[in-house]
Amino acid sequence: MPCRIRKATRMHHFNQKSTGLTQRFSGFNHHSGHGQRLSGLIVLTLLISLMVVSCGPRPGDQQDAGSAAGNSGQAEVGIDIGDRAPDLVFESPEGEKISLTSLRGKMVLVDFWAAWCSPCRLENPNLVRIYKKYRDEEFLNGSGFTIYGVSLDSRKEDWVNAIEKDGLIWESHVSDLRGSRSVPAAMYGVMAIPMNFLLDGDGIIVAKGLRGEHLETKLRELRK
16 A cells, blocks of 8 residues: 555545535535536645645655756756755654755765655665665765655654664754655655655765665666
8 A cells, every 4th residue: 555645544535525515516406417527626726736745756756867967066946857956854763853964975865764664664674784784885976875764754653663673874964854745845846755865975866766786776777
């Protein structure tokens, strides 16, 4: 089953509202033979417009930058490939503020995830394996590889337990514990998780949405 950023209670609350809306439209249009069908179409349209896509890009949907990093000096701050990634400064489980820019000089994977997201948890063993394999590698524009994990959890206990259980041994773990209203996720336009952005040593986005074997393939491509 896919993970959802918004809780089911939110959709339940909307369903209650939409039921009332249906009844009002049905009453308004009861002289018309099309009233009931019209109200149903209106509710369906509203439901579709408010749905949150619940999982990140599939492994084959990743994008990469090619030679985008070559123009890092002219790069603007943004979330597209070739842009300079927006800085993030949020707290670790210990309350220490960790900035994304503090990792400059390394290849960095900005990884958006949550303890409650099953696809994220399934991907974590792959991230651990790749981190161990490439953390000391030299790249075309970066010395070493690390991960800046951004959690979309709302309960600190769940977040910390998932880090420990999944063996996420990199040092940079942050969260604002706002769940689906996560500020860093909004800054990066993240509508679904798992989602990630691969940055070079200058903080330039060189790829995003890399899952499974595609992350390792990209790192191999960028090695010296």
